[in-house]
Amino acid sequence: MFYALEMSLVVLERLAAVEGRIRLKSRSLAGQLADASESVALNLAEGRRRKDGDRRRHYEIASGSASEVTVALRIAVAKRYITEAERAAVEVPLDRLRALLYGLVR
Numbered sequence: 001m002f003y004a005l006e007m008s009l010v011v012l013e014r015l016a017a018v019e020g021r022i023r024l025k026s027r028s029l030a031g032q033l034a035d036a037s038e039s040v041a042l043n044l045a046e047g048r049r050r051k052d053g054d055r056r057r058h059y060e061i062a063s064g065s066a067s068e069v070t071v072a073l074r075i076a077v078a079k080r081y082i083t084e085a086e087r088a089a090v091e092v093p094l095d096r097l098r099a100l101l102y103g104l105v106r
Contacts, residue, residue, distance in 0.1 A: 005044045012037055015034075040069070044062050056105055059104040
């Protein structure tokens with residue numbers, strides 16, 4: 001099992017609980033959030049099958065996308081689209097995922 005990929009799927013599951021409410025307030029923010037979160041999982045899956053530098057590049061893209069998810073959630077809280085508690089529920093696995101990604105790109 002590729003733990004980072006599994007963790008990215010947990011993040012996607014947690015996001016599903018709030019993405020609809022964000023979309024009601026801002027389609028563009030919800031779209032970026034969906035694209036970034038899906039990019040993390042997809043780049044991890046593709047990178048896993050690549051060699052050396054190409055693998056690392058996919059993991060770097062996944063890491064950047066994870067950071068984008070973090071900021072999108074902070075924007076959603078700042079604009080009162082979701083609560084801080086809802087953000088925190090996603091942030092717990094997201095923080096673990098970012099740590100795993102850091103290890104993969106080092």
